Amino acid sequence: MIEKKNTNWLAMALLILGLSTIAFPLYLTIVIAFKQPSEMTNSISGILSLPKTWSLSNFREAMRVTNFWHSLANSLLITIVTVVLSIAIHSIMGYALGRNKAGNKFYSFVYLFIVSGMFVPFAILMMPLAKQTAEMGLANWFGVILLYVVFYMPMNILLYSGYLVNIPMALEEAARVDGASTWRTYWKIIFPIMKPMHATVAVLTALSVWNDVMTPLVIMAGSETNTLPLAQLNFQSQFGTNYNLAFASYLLSLIPILIFYVICQKQILNGVVNGAVK
Amino acid sequence: MMKNERKITFLCITIPILALFVCFNTIPLIRGVIYSFTNFKGFGKYDWVGMRNYIDLFSDARVGKSYLFTFKLAIVTTIVVNVISLLLALALNGKIRAKSFFRGAYFLPNILGALVVGYIFNYFFTYIFPALASMVGIESLSTSILSSPSKAWIGIMVVCAWQAIAMNTIIYISGLQTVPEDVYEAGGLDGATGWKQFRYLTFPLIIPFFSINMVLCVKNFLMVFDQIMALTKGGPAQSTESISYLIYNNGMSGGQFGFQSANAVVFFLVIVFVSVAQMKFSSSKEEQL
Numbered sequence: 001m002i003e004k005k006n007t008n009w010l011a012m013a014l015l016i017l018g019l020s021t022i023a024f025p026l027y028l029t030i031v032i033a034f035k036q037p038s039e040m041t042n043s044i045s046g047i048l049s050l051p052k053t054w055s056l057s058n059f060r061e062a063m064r065v066t067n068f069w070h071s072l073a074n075s076l077l078i079t080i081v082t083v084v085l086s087i088a089i090h091s092i093m094g095y096a097l098g099r100n101k102a103g104n105k106f107y108s109f110v111y112l113f114i115v116s117g118m119f120v121p122f123a124i125l126m127m128p129l130a131k132q133t134a135e136m137g138l139a140n141w142f143g144v145i146l147l148y149v150v151f152y153m154p155m156n157i158l159l160y161s162g163y164l165v166n167i168p169m170a171l172e173e174a175a176r177v178d179g180a181s182t183w184r185t186y187w188k189i190i191f192p193i194m195k196p197m198h199a200t201v202a203v204l205t206a207l208s209v210w211n212d213v214m215t216p217l218v219i220m221a222g223s224e225t226n227t228l229p230l231a232q233l234n235f236q237s238q239f240g241t242n243y244n245l246a247f248a249s250y251l252l253s254l255i256p257i258l259i260f261y262v263i264c265q266k267q268i269l270n271g272v273v274n275g276a277v278k
Numbered sequence: 279m280m281k282n283e284r285k286i287t288f289l290c291i292t293i294p295i296l297a298l299f300v301c302f303n304t305i306p307l308i309r310g311v312i313y314s315f316t317n318f319k320g321f322g323k324y325d326w327v328g329m330r331n332y333i334d335l336f337s338d339a340r341v342g343k344s345y346l347f348t349f350k351l352a353i354v355t356t357i358v359v360n361v362i363s364l365l366l367a368l369a370l371n372g373k374i375r376a377k378s379f380f381r382g383a384y385f386l387p388n389i390l391g392a393l394v395v396g397y398i399f400n401y402f403f404t405y406i407f408p409a410l411a412s413m414v415g416i417e418s419l420s421t422s423i424l425s426s427p428s429k430a431w432i433g434i435m436v437v438c439a440w441q442a443i444a445m446n447t448i449i450y451i452s453g454l455q456t457v458p459e460d461v462y463e464a465g466g467l468d469g470a471t472g473w474k475q476f477r478y479l480t481f482p483l484i485i486p487f488f489s490i491n492m493v494l495c496v497k498n499f500l501m502v503f504d505q506i507m508a509l510t511k512g513g514p515a516q517s518t519e520s521i522s523y524l525i526y527n528n529g530m531s532g533g534q535f536g537f538q539s540a541n542a543v544v545f546f547l548v549i550v551f552v553s554v555a556q557m558k559f560s561s562s563k564e565e566q567l
Contacts, residue, residue, distance in 0.1 A: 007375055015369050019380070032401075044413055092291055093291065096288045121522070123521065124546045127525075127538065128309035128539075153303075210391070213391070214526075218526070233507070243401055246397070247398070265382050269448060273448055276445075
């Protein structure tokens with residue numbers, strides 16, 4: 001295609017201007033996290049200036065106060081286990097439902113039943129679930145993971161069984177003729193083919209779980225276990241008026257996801273678009 | 279025999295997973311409905327009260343106020359977010375340099391946790407913006423907007439929008455990429471440029487993406503919680519209590535377990551109604567094309 005590469009400079013200028021609404025809050029967050037309380041004045045230069053020294057003392061203190069490594073480990077554990085279980089359980093359920101829902105009343109009912117779970121807001125489940133998990137001895141990180149696996153099931157099953165339409169039945173039939181069981185055929189043939197959808201599901205599930213506050217707040221309240229966002233909530237009062245300490249802690253809790261974003265930006269953008277559009 | 283093996287395997291997969299779903303989604307939902315007919319406080323004994331909670335719900339000023347606030351926030355934020363996202367998407371899809379850098383940067387707010395973003399903006403609204411405003415000489419903004427019952431919702435809207443714009447922009451961009459170049463070329467011959475081109479060519483072609491964004495926005499903003507928790511905790515003077523926040527706050531620790539269960543049941547029906555209505559509306563729009 002012969003196309004003149006005309007840059008639209010007006011759009012460029014507006015985009016750069018718009019970017020400041022994202023860069024400015026992030027800049028302030030970083031600067032405040034490094035400053036000392038004595039550097040926080042109400043003048044414009046006091047707000048915008050760089051810290052006098054780039055000392056890590058705020059971060060060390062914030063790590064100590066919020067028990068950072070403990071919360072980070074919990075967040076990582078919950079997110080990774082949820083993603084692995086979601087990929088394994090939701091994909092095979094999506095397969096079982098997707099392959100059988102046409103022409104079978106039971107499977108098409110189960111499919112609609114689970115997918116319509118998307119409309120159930122957490123607000124209505126929250127109180128009964130707090131009771132139920134406590135009764136079942138699941139008011140802990142494992143209970144939170146189980147709940148995530150259930151909460152993201154409707155969306156992920158929709159995605160997986162939608163993707164399955166593109167995979168021809170002939171593949172499975174060929175394997176069956178060779179004598180492979182359905183179970184084996186799934187893990188050996190279908191599961192690897194669904195790889196692009198695994199990436200989408202992993203990204204969507206990981207982002208939602210990592211940033212979720214409500215589920216751990218309701219389920220693990222009172223236990224000593226914190227996730228990263230929950231730690232910010234629970235230690236908010238301990239920061240008092242030391243905003244520099246608070247900001248160091250906020251920044252620390254944002255760093256893992258920022259690193260993840262820088263590394264997997266393309267996969268994340270693709271995953272989010274795929275998830276929303278399907 | 280082969281057919282049987284397949285049938286049994288599928289049943290062995292479906293039934294345990296279905297049981298898990300029923301256990302942690304359907305049963306709590308039913309329990310929530312049952313609690314809504316009781317005067318349960320969250321502990322101890324309770325009695326059946328019939329429809330009392332539901333009758334009280336409609337005369338409760340605090341609940342009414344939270345519905346008004348939540349809908350106002352959801353509608354205004356949805357409009358603001360979609361207008362800005364669409365403009366951004368058009369710019370990001372246009373002839374610009376460093377496209378992937380801009381796209382990556384504009385998506386950034388969406389991956390950050392809403393609670394922490396809320397805390398950061400809370401500080402900005404409380405200290406930095408008033409300081410900047412009084413320096414520039416805008417008296418009306420020299421106090422924190424979060425401490426004003428009439429203006430606090432604007433702060434919440436800004437934070438919600440800041441994160442949601444990123445998401446909606448990406449969806450609009452993927453919509454714009456489905457519009458083939460020759461549509462513009464053909465339209466150009468007929469004199470469709472600028473606003474006309476957008477109104478009669480681009481927008482009708484991306485209506486499916488517009489509906490996705492509408493559904494996503496309205497549903498997410500109706501369920502707003504983290505931002506409230508971080509910015510206002512429902513204050514000042516209960517002016518920013520979202521429905522989810524009220525259910526959490528009064529139901530979990532305020533001794534209104536039964537009453538807020540009734541509220542949650544109504545909220546659930548509202549969400550279902552709004553979502554179904556939106557889908558009906560947008561699918562009828564798409565058929566016209």
